[in-house]
Amino acid sequence: MLMIQQRLKFPYVSLLLSLFLVVGVYFIITDSIGKSLYTAVTRTTQAGNAAITRIFINEVYPELQQDLQLTEDSRLAKAVLIDDELSRVDKRVRAFMFGTDILKAKIYNINGITIYSSQFSQIGESKKGTTGFDSAVEGKLTSQVTRRGQFSALDGDVFERDLVASYIPINDKNDKIIGVAEIYTDRSNTISYANDLVLSVKTKLIPLLAGTLFAIALIVW
Numbered sequence: 001m002l003m004i005q006q007r008l009k010f011p012y013v014s015l016l017l018s019l020f021l022v023v024g025v026y027f028i029i030t031d032s033i034g035k036s037l038y039t040a041v042t043r044t045t046q047a048g049n050a051a052i053t054r055i056f057i058n059e060v061y062p063e064l065q066q067d068l069q070l071t072e073d074s075r076l077a078k079a080v081l082i083d084d085e086l087s088r089v090d091k092r093v094r095a096f097m098f099g100t101d102i103l104k105a106k107i108y109n110i111n112g113i114t115i116y117s118s119q120f121s122q123i124g125e126s127k128k129g130t131t132g133f134d135s136a137v138e139g140k141l142t143s144q145v146t147r148r149g150q151f152s153a154l155d156g157d158v159f160e161r162d163l164v165a166s167y168i169p170i171n172d173k174n175d176k177i178i179g180v181a182e183i184y185t186d187r188s189n190t191i192s193y194a195n196d197l198v199l200s201v202k203t204k205l206i207p208l209l210a211g212t213l214f215a216i217a218l219i220v221w
Contacts, residue, residue, distance in 0.1 A: 022209045030202050037194040038145060041187055042164055046143040049166040049183045052102070056181070057170055060096050064089050068116070070109060070170060070178040077109040080124070081116065089116050103153035103163065104184040107170070108133060110177070119152045127180075132167035136180040142167050145191065151184070162191040 061068070067085040069078040081089065093105055093116070107116040112128025127133040135142045143166040150159050163184050170179040 018213055022213045026202075026205055026209055029205060030198060033201055034194075034198045037197065038191070041190050041194060042143050042145055045164040045185050045187055046141055046166050049102075049143070049164075049185060050141055050168050052100070053168040053170065053181045053183065056096060057172075060092055061170075064092055068107065068179075070107075070172075072110055072172070072176045072178050074111050077111050077113075078115060079109065079111070079113050086116070086120075086123070090118070093118065101186045102183055103151060103161070103186050104182075106182040108180040108182070110137065110179055112137070112180075127182075132165070132182065133180055136167035136169045137177060139169050139177060141169070145187070153184075160188075161186055162188045 061070075067081060067089050069076075071077055089107075097105060104118050105116075106114055106118070106122065108127055109115050112126050112130075112133050114123050114125045114127065117123050132142050132144075143164050146163050146165060148161050148163055151161055151163065164187050166183050166185070168181045168183065169177045170181055172178050
């Protein structure tokens with residue numbers, strides 16, 4: 001009789017360990033899916049931004065070369081645009097970006113000085129020493145997802161946007177790096193869709209893992 005009572009004793013320790021295991025699996029799966037989706041969004045956007053920058057250099061930069069004077073020689077790099085030069089560059093950049101999901105564009109010379117920004121107040125700022133600029137000036141593309149409550153875009157302020165900021169090397173015809181472009185792309189809809197997918201996975205995993213835990217409890221008992 002004593003042996004039967006011992007066998008029927010509820011296995012609290014085993015069930016607790018199983019609970020920790022199931023919860024761990026839940027967080028690992030959902031975290032991995034979320035990170036994978038964000039990485040996919042960032043990389044595809046970065047590739048798109050790099051392609052746009054290359055098109056800009058090939059098709060538009062020749063028209064603005066005298067104004068921007070981007071060069072690999074840090075001693076000859078232009079640091080300031082006069083009013084007429086800035087007006088021509090801004091007009092051409094805005095025309096090029098019209099109809100795209102790019103919200104802001106900036107151009108840095110080889111020394112990290114902002115010689116153009118669609119937000120004029122940022123012109124003249126130095127980005128040298130920042131991870132994004134330093135990586136790009138060495139030939140490495142970098143991007144990050146940021147959430148902005150308010151953002152000064154090409155066509156005015158926008159609100160509550162998920163942006164991908166990309167630092168793209170600017171190369172001349174000889175593939176020498178002569179500057180860096182920073183492009184902010186609106187990915188709010190894509191990231192919202194990714195968040196919905198993660199939420200859907202979480203919703204389906206909870207009853208599935210709860211059922212698994214219940215089955216484990218019955219089997220062990």
